[in-house]
Amino acid sequence: MPRPTRRQALGAVIGVAASGALVGMAAASTETVAAEADSSGIAPGGTGAPGSFDEVFEGRRIQGTPAAARTDAHAHAGHAGHAGYRVLIDGRELPVMQHGKSGWSSTINHYERFATPLEAARTAVISLKGAVVVPFDPTA
DSSP: OOOOOHHHHHHHHHHHHHHHHHHHHHHHHHHHHHHHHHTTTBOTTSOOOBOOEEEEETTEEEEEEEGGGOOSGGGGSOOTTOSSEEEEETTEEEOEEEOGGGOEEESSSTTOOBSSHHHHHHHHHHHHTTOOOOOOOTTO
C-alpha cells in the first residue's frame, strides 16, 4: 500500500483536530445551557413551566410568581394577558404574556419573544432606563 502524501496526511490531521474541536464545543455548549437553565427561572422538574424568581438586576428588584402560587385577590381576577404569571419591577406590576411555545413578552417589549418571564423582565428593566412601570389598563 502506498504511503499517503503530505497533503493527504495534513488533511487527515486537520479533520481529526476539527472533529475534536466540535466535540469540545458541543460539550461546553451543553454545560452552558445546563448552567443557564439553573438560573433562567424555569421550575425544577423539567416541566418547562416558569418558576418564581426574586433578584436585583441593574439596581432594580424584579420578582415573578406563577398565578397558581399567588394567594392575593388578583390571582383570580382574570386580568387579560397576565392571568398565568405575575412580574413586578420595584413592586409595580409588569404585565407579561405567554405566546404558546414561542415564548413570553411584556408590555414594554411586546414584539420581542423571550424564553422565560425572567428574561422578559430583565429586558424591560434595560428598556425602562430608570423609568418606573406605569399601570397598564387595557380598558382605557
